[in-house]
Amino acid sequence: xxxxxxxxxxxxxxxxxxxxxxxxxxxxxxxxxxxxxxxxxxxxxxxxxxxxxxxxxxxxxxxxxxxxxxxxxxxxxxxxxxxxxxxxxxxxxxxxxxxxxxxxxxxxxxxxxxxxxxxxx
Amino acid sequence: xxxxxxxxxxxxxxxxxxxxxxxxxxxxxxxxxxxxxxxxxxxxxxxxxxxxxxxxxxxxxxxxxxxxxxxxxxxxxxxxxxxxxxxxxxxxxxxxxxxxxxxxxxxx
Numbered sequence: 001x002x003x004x005x006x007x008x009x010x011x012x013x014x015x016x017x018x019x020x021x022x023x024x025x026x027x028x029x030x031x032x033x034x035x036x037x038x039x040x041x042x043x044x045x046x047x048x049x050x051x052x053x054x055x056x057x058x059x060x061x062x063x064x065x066x067x068x069x070x071x072x073x074x075x076x077x078x079x080x081x082x083x084x085x086x087x088x089x090x091x092x093x094x095x096x097x098x099x100x101x102x103x104x105x106x107x108x109x110x111x112x113x114x115x116x117x118x119x120x121x
Numbered sequence: 122x123x124x125x126x127x128x129x130x131x132x133x134x135x136x137x138x139x140x141x142x143x144x145x146x147x148x149x150x151x152x153x154x155x156x157x158x159x160x161x162x163x164x165x166x167x168x169x170x171x172x173x174x175x176x177x178x179x180x181x182x183x184x185x186x187x188x189x190x191x192x193x194x195x196x197x198x199x200x201x202x203x204x205x206x207x208x209x210x211x212x213x214x215x216x217x218x219x220x221x222x223x224x225x226x227x228x229x
Contacts, residue, residue, distance in 0.1 A: 035218070
């Protein structure tokens with residue numbers, strides 16, 4: 001079965017950087033677009049970034065554009081996001097989420113368990 | 122960017138039908154996906170492309186989309202359906218995914 005396992009979260013000071021990873025298994029990773037979605041404490045879901053199946057296309061929510069960088073390693077079945085210039089508004093549970101197919105705007109059919117990032121001094 | 126509006130809460134008695142709406146400008150021209158999220162858990166896809174159901178999701182969950190409103194309908198509501206529900210679309214003008222603010226379904 002599909003498994004997505006996030007890692008790399010924790011407490012980070014404002015202005016610092018952090019890298020999250022998502023280890024994928026149970027499906028052909030290189031065939032699917034992948035996303036990061038976050039959820040601030042007590043708040044709703046916010047889409048953060050997408051990367052196409054082959055890494056050729058990347059896009060970001062306006063709230064993180066220029067600060068976050070999504071990447072993938074199809075040989076290692078791993079999705080990552082490098083987050084820089086972190087602020088309190090970036091405090092959230094971060095989920096990696098798999099596209100269900102190659103159609104633009106496909107739904108997210110599998111999610112990781114989420115990893116908490118807390119930005120605090 | 123495209124805005125999706127959901128009611129913050131919906132309450133329903135067990136065995137009755139719950140309808141959760143998702144409003145957006147001409148949302149009927151877009152494909153809508155719905156997710157269920159229980160406390161402390163990751164979201165789960167319950168309806169996609171307006172009205173399709175993933176395998177393992179009960180037939181009690183159904184969706185529709187027309188005009189400016191998409192609707193998730195939960196029939197014969199059970200206590201286990203109590204959760205937050207989010208609608209989501211792809212905004213072609215920005216090429217971004219967009220989520221509604223979420224609706225808390227309470228089973229009385």
